[in-house]
Amino acid sequence: MKTLTMLLIAMVGLFALTGTPATYAQTEEKVYNEVDKSPEFPGGFSAMYAFMGKTIRYPEEASRKRIQGKVVTAFVVGEDGTIRDIVIEKSAGYGMDEEAVRVIKAMPKWIPGERQGQKVAVYYKMPINFALN
Template identity: 30%
Template sequence: MQLSKYFIVLLLLYCTKVDAQFDYKEDWIIPNCDENYPEFPGGISALHQYLQKAIKYPKWVYKNEITDTVRIIFTVGTSGKIVAIKAEEYKHERLAQVVMNAFKKMPAWKPGTIACKPVEMKEAIRIYFLVQ
């Protein structure tokens, strides 16, 4: 969760303002600003449902009883569209490609905001392939 700490620090730096108009007094003004992370339409449960439908487990995974974890790092743009996708920490290239294809077809998210303005934000999700 280092990314979250980075955005919190960034938010504090952006929202903290010094106003020194009153006889050498420094008044810290924190404007009505907030930070919202990107959100899949319908929330987390809708994201899980989408991924279950969109990721088709290849038959060779079952046949060979393959387990793997694919970590997807993606950027939600200011319009909510996924603008960059990268797969990491996987053993099987074909599984990583299956997951990336599902993310490429993903509907637009509600974009993240800092100080009430849409900004690009990175997210990371792990997809586990387990054969039981």
């Protein structure tokens, strides 16, 4: 069996849009774009990269066709650190979108973001690059 290695680069950032809270239809909780303290994966970026490297499986169709791509995801990190409302903002297809969502759903609770000393829900964007070596 041919061994494929994957280079996974997850560029993570909180994108400030308007500085005002957004309201999501699924909940009455206000979701902020701009906060004093960004939500954080438990253990920080290095722990997140390790988790993703261990959890992600390169989609079979993309691997077979030697397809690479970037999936831009967005989700809400709730006041309690749970991840919800995952959406694909930029699709790569070939099973990469579904794999990105699966891995995000598998993440543990995050350390929530804060605004004025209070835990708040925060809109978060995470691009995930799929690359074959």
